[in-house]
Amino acid sequence: MLSDSYHVLSPDFPGFGLTKVDSDFTYSFANITKVIAAWLVALSISKTAVYVHDYGAPVGFRLAISNAIEYSAIITQNGNAYEAGFGQDHWAPLFNLWNTANSDQARKVVADNVLSLKGIRSQYNSTPLKDSDLLNPEAWTFNYLQNIQGDANTERQLDLFYDYRTNVELYPQFQKYFRDSQVPILAVWGKNDPSFTPAGASAFKRDSPGAIVEFLDAGHFAIEGKRWEIARISRAFLSSIGW
Template sequence: MNVPTMLAISIAACMSLPASAQDLHSSRRSISYHTVEIQGLNIFYREAGPADAPTLLLLHGFPSSSRMWEPLLPLLADKYHLIAPDYPGFGNSSAPPPSGFNYTFDNLAGVIEGLTTKLGLTDYVLVMQDYGGPVGFRMALSYPERVRAIVIQNAVSHEQGLSVLWNARKKYWADPAAEIDALKANFTSLDATRLRHIGTSPHPERYDPDSWTDEFAFLSRPDQADIQTTLFLDYRTNVASYPKWQKWLRETQPPMLVLWGQYDPSFTVAGANAYRNDVPGAEIHILDAGHFALDEATDEIAAHIREFLGRLDGHKG
């Protein structure tokens, strides 16, 4: 067999997927990476899936970035349009020092609202993890007509969802000057960064250490300690807003899916179940996973989201 013939056969074999591969939902080919200017800041976002498909806006937690959604994107990109931004001060977005940007959750939400306007997103499912909850609920209250449904992944909106770890954190809110050094040490600690992922999981071997070493590198960048402690001081406004968010949920009754890693050291399972007090029809799943549940339950989360959205859109997930 001559070389051209062998090459032709090899190319044909690569282009022809086996039936088992054709059945997979994973679709990485559509994932792309972009940066746009919003309010004078460079805001990075990941995009996947057909632009004319139903949109999911994925809002990340602390101290992560849109990178936390990377394992999920190819599992949903065949049917959904996915947008996952980095907030100012996070990931690949601009991170000016606090003297150059007022790091509050109101302002983070305002920037992401600006991104949705620039991208022409007027109808989407909010997918919110950790800090994504405070950002997303602010957006939902500002533009309720845009929100088709809500997916919660370890994002708290009820005080019973805050673990005992928050007792020390509340001391910082009460007396920032006295507590800021301890908080900075915690935020820039490799051990604390690891704990946010593994929590109390009995399966630490399932966790990729790159998850926390990458985040630790991010937290070690210039100005990050100041950025994150400034933003965390504003977290107290989230707790104060819980009743307002709960009222909105009770009045709006959005379709809601709650996916909750039970080994989360910061947010308790009670915080997941509390959503049913506001939205009795909420679908709640307690997962064998931690705070960043995608670390350990990617396939399970993808399946739950596909089934939930399939019912919402009237087709099989």
């Protein structure tokens, strides 16, 4: 039945926000997916529409291919599933991390640059200058202080960066899921994102010809400056499929 409002559930991932896990937890996308799968079981959720972004995309798509959840619709906001979507400049030190088998030197380069406060801020500030007054500096500051600052946090984030290669290995399975399920897909994308480029959004149409692709004059965290526009586009999309 068409609804004018939605019940939104937004879990933290281990290593982010306020989620707590055992001290021996191994930070990998496979394990994060297991945590979210258990959370879905605890809440008796077996079918939903999903909004994914960044790390949420591979976790959400892993859940789908493992049959842990059935999606009525997918909204992906700069949530990648195609190699074409990688911004080469941004990912160069991360590709090097993979290619050097997680070497100490490569980890240090990523820690000193990608995981610095300046590096985190750049992800938020890839939005156009005219919208800069809509950006809350608490966003990247809290992100850095809560999730990245400190040796333990930094090591967790580096472990996840290295493990991200396992998501790329699953891209063909994600794409097969899009083809086989033909789940309705909306790719709403900050076109100035240095991490996941517009090519990654357009690529969804390869496997889901009916996918809707919308580009916004925004960056990686498009929702920081374009939240109402994203909400309008998302609601129109969900309404169009009777959700």
